[in-house]
Amino acid sequence: MTDAAPSYVPLSDHPAFLLSQLGSHSGYRFTDLLAPLGIKPSQFGTLRMLAANDGRTQQQLCEALNIHRNVMVGLVDDLEKRGLVERRKHPADRRAHAVHLLPAGQELMARGVAISIALDAELLAPLGAEDQAKLLELLQQLSVGNGLTPGVHPGMTGEPGQPKPCEPDH
Amino acid sequence: MTDAAPSYVPLSDHPAFLLSQLGSHSGYRFTDLLAPLGIKPSQFGTLRMLAANDGRTQQQLCEALNIHRNVMVGLVDDLEKRGLVERRKHPADRRAHAVHLLPAGQELMARGVAISIALDAELLAPLGAEDQAKLLELLQQLSVGNGLTPGVHPGMTGEPGQPKPCEPDH
DNA sequence: TATTGTTATACTCTATAACTATA
DNA sequence: TATAGTTATAGAGTATAACAATA
Structure with missing residues (x-):
């Protein structure tokens, strides 16, 4: 495996690379679509969280x-x-x-939800209905199977943890 | 769609979120696994590119x-x-x-390739062989269908372009 | 003593521009 | 005039520590 000619599979055949590439694209797209609303993804997440349970403390x-x-x-x-x-x-x-969420925040949050639904459709557009459902199922299995907390994004600025993502071309 | 109660689908049911979550995780894992080798993903990408075509200019x-x-x-x-x-x-x-790639670089690059293969296996471990193949196929379709350049990571520091990824919890 | 919110600081990344030596 | 490589600078983003008020 450390020979002169290791497995030169193209990056586009590496699931790990494809996930990183598509995940990065998804994140960029979401950030872009949210920009006209004047909020960042982390702020949308905050609004969304408050919509589900208003009056939370910052710590929560x-x-x-x-x-x-x-x-x-x-x-x-x-x-x-x-x-x-x-x-x-x-x-x-x-x-x-x-x-507490104010009316303007409630409205903006709803627009963000609509955007996230539209983005789902945009990203999955290349697939047929059956494959779309299959992909969702597989991604959910991967998320759970790899120990990721449902609905929590690793890219956030939580406690210490990891360095930077990036994965240029591995 | 801008009503008081918009589609409150859990984030874990949004393909766009799942892709971002898993992609971020994949990137972190790759960065971590590469760290003991003393190189970042972008440097591994450079080594890998040179291994395929030595003597390129920095511009290339x-x-x-x-x-x-x-x-x-x-x-x-x-x-x-x-x-x-x-x-x-x-x-x-x-x-x-x-x-030009030196012998030590060639060796390190090969170790990086082995790591990327191991990471593929780690991430796909929750799936059976058949689903693993199906997922790879679907991800490749998404990558191409969304206009992403094969083997090129959007998260790199290319020309101007996009803001930051992140997508905390959309 | 621990926790909530806050502020300040340093460190990394990234973006932009400008410079040199060539073409 | 344009390009390859380099350098410097300013701006985000993040991490760490420390502080006041309260538990």
């Missing part, structure tokens, strides 16, 4: 999204400046802020 | 890998310091450097 949002608390401060700052969310007093813990 | 490497030339300088600097590659005079163009 950090845990759910795998974002460091130092970073969450800036995210919520931006969202609050834009009138999308609001920091209120937490009823039980005077240290914490309860973050 | 940039085009093949979608890396900006300013960044390539640093990558080759590092590789040269570690005795993995060597800059020589280009036979035809005195402005250009011909980058």
Whole structure:
């Protein structure tokens, strides 16, 4: 395996590379589609989380999204400046802020959800209906089987953890 | 679609999210597995490219890998310091450097290839042989169908282009 | 003593421009 | 005038530590 001519399979035959390539593309596309709304994916994630459970503390949002608390401060700052969310007093813990979704935030979040659905369709367009369903199933198996937390993106700025992604061409 | 209760499909049911999540994981894993070798994915890509076609100019490497030339300088600097590659005079163009793979670079590249093969197996382990083949086929269709250049990673630092990936939880 | 939110600092990455030597 | 390689600079992004208020 360490010979002069190792297995020169093209990168496009490596599942790991294809996943990284397509995942990176998906992330870029989502970021681009979200840009006109004036929010980043991590902010959309925050809005989405609040829509499901309003009034969470920043700390709870950090845990759910795998974002460091130092970073969450800036995210919520931006969202609050834009009138999308609001920091209120937490009823039980005077240290914490309860973050609440405002009407404008609710609306923007809904537009983001629509975008994410449209992106699904865009990315899967090359496949027939049957293959689309099969792919979804396989990806879910991979996600669970590789120990990834459902709905949590590894690329976030969680606690220490990993270096940078990238995988240029492996 | 902009109603109070939009399609609250879990993120783990969004193919776009799953691709981003798994792709990010794949990239992190590859970076980690490569770390003991002392090189980054982009440097492995450079070595791999040279192994296929030695003596390329930095500019040619940039085009093949979608890396900006300013960044390539640093990558080759590092590789040269570690005795993995060597800059020589280009036979035809005195402005250009011909980058050549040294024996140590050849060996390291081969180890990287072995790692990328092992990573394929690791990531696909949750699937049976038949599903593994099916997934590879589907991913290749998606890559081509979405206009991605075979073997070229979008996450590289090419010309201007896109903002950042990330897609925290869309 | 531990936790929530915050701020400051350093470090890496990336983006842009500009410079040189050639073509 | 354009290109290959290089360098410098500014801007994101991230990581670490430390702080005040509260538990």
